[in-house]
Amino acid sequence: MNRNSLYFTGETETAIKSTPLEPEVGEVVVETRVSAISAGTELLVYRGEAPTDLPADETLEALDGDLSFPVAYGYAAVGDVVSTGSAVDDRWQGRTVFAFQPHQTRFSADPETLIPVPESVSHEEMALFPSVETATSLVLDGRPRVGEEIVVFGAGVVGLCTIGILSSFPLARLIAVEPLSNRREHAREMGADVAVPPDALDDVLEPSTGDCDGADLVYELSGHPATLDDAIGATGYDGRVIVGSWYGEKPAMLDLGTSFHRDRISLESSQVSTLAPESRGRWTRSRRGETAVNRLRDLDVGSLVTHRFPFSEAPEAYRLLDERDDDVLQVLLTYS
Structure with missing residues (x-):
């Protein structure tokens, strides 16, 4: 055969x-x-x-x-x-x-x-199950909380699936950042409250609740190393950046000399091949897979x-x- x-x-x-x-x-x-x-x-x-x-x-x-x-x-x-x-x-x-x-x-x-x-x-x-499973893993790793403002850089397939899952959470706002206009439209259809090109992000990141500047949780899913600087720049004090992009051999030259250090920003990688250590007590690959299939039905x-x-x-x-x-x-x- x-x-x-x-x-x-x-x-x-x-x-x-x-x-x-x-x-x-x-x-x-x-x-x-x-x-x-x-x-x-x-x-x-x-x-x-x-x-x-x-x-x-x-x-x-x-x-x-x-x-x-x-x-x-x-x-x-x-x-x-x-x-x-x-x-x-x-x-x-x-x-x-x-x-x-x-x-x-x-x-x-x-x-x-x-x-x-x-x-x-x-x-x-x-x-498209792998994309939805990856998105499920990204959301598990990001640990979104009620009332948070979340920014997703990159509205490719994985970014859009992540936006779709995040849209089911009771967030303050879900913002998609994407240079291509048709992908911004897809992001809105998948549940983003706002979808903007990169040069317009500052206009929508004005404090929307209380006195918290910047986003609580930011995902870098664009695949472009230079975008990681933008993701860090969009993150507020004590915020979290989840890096789901794999850059391969493309170098990521980060500028960590401005707000990153003083703002105590957490930078974390997320990869679907493994489960985060803090999740392994309750989560298995099988449970995550079943959850992804259920999300696949909804998205x-x-x-x-x-x-x-x-x-x-x-x-x-x-x-x-x-x-x-x-x-x-x-x-x-x-x-x-």
């Missing part, structure tokens, strides 16, 4: 290769229906901006090895179980499932690593899908994302 797999073969170069598939007795074979491209992490790999000595993801069985070329990468596949190994419960046969797998026409997997797709969630919506993630490409045209999909067309949000690969 063979499969066609997408490989990153060099800077801005991809290729589709036929590779053997040899499922074990404890695995199922899944025919892929749709997979989602991460415009953040995958573009770093595509552009050669990801550290090549870094493991692809030590928490995902399907992503072995490091990020050096050539590498098969991706982690958002939805498909149908078409066969089961002799050691697998026959009830898996025919199920539609989500898997953290690279882009490929079919794959084998241990059923325990799969998430059955709920009947109320479409295949395309389920392909209008289908509206974030702007482009679909047949798997055979995957190189064109990455070229489109690399050009950063203003109209591009979530790009999906489809499989017939």
Whole structure:
């Protein structure tokens, strides 16, 4: 049995290769229906901006090895179980499932690593599960409190999903900062009270409650290192900055000589592969995943899908994302 797999073969170069598939007795074979491209992490790999000595993801069985070329990468596949190994419960046969797998026409997997797709969630919506799970993790790490003013820098897919979850909290204001006008409109639709370009943030950050200058909680989700300075600058005394962006090998040159030190601002990284230590007493990856699926039902993630490409045209999909067309949000690969 063979499969066609997408490989990153060099800077801005991809290729589709036929590779053997040899499922074990404890695995199922899944025919892929749709997979989602991460415009953040995958573009770093595509552009050669990801550290090549870094493991692809030590928490995902399907992503072995490091990020050096050539590498098969991706982690958002939805498909149908078409066969089961002799050691697998026959009830898996025919199920539609989500898997953290690279882009490929079919794959084998241990059923325990799969998430059955709920009947109320479409295949395309389920392909956005990693973005919603990341957003769920960001909100858990940020620990938003009632009456707080929160600023989210970056209204890409993860930023918009984070805004959607945060909008369910009783906040004073939820502000999105995004240079692209169509993404600001999406931010408002996902629940932001205010959505402004970066140069207009100071105009809306005037004290809105009491005498607290600046935001209580700020998320940096733009993917641009220079934005981290803006995020710190928007944070008030004793405020928190959650950095969800992964910059890869792009350096972040921070100016920490102004208000950062005296204002006791906390700067914290957030990454979905692990749970924050203070959360591990009550939270597990399984519980977070279930919570993300529930949020997936509530959020209008289908509206974030702007482009679909047949798997055979995957190189064109990455070229489109690399050009950063203003109209591009979530790009999906489809499989017939």
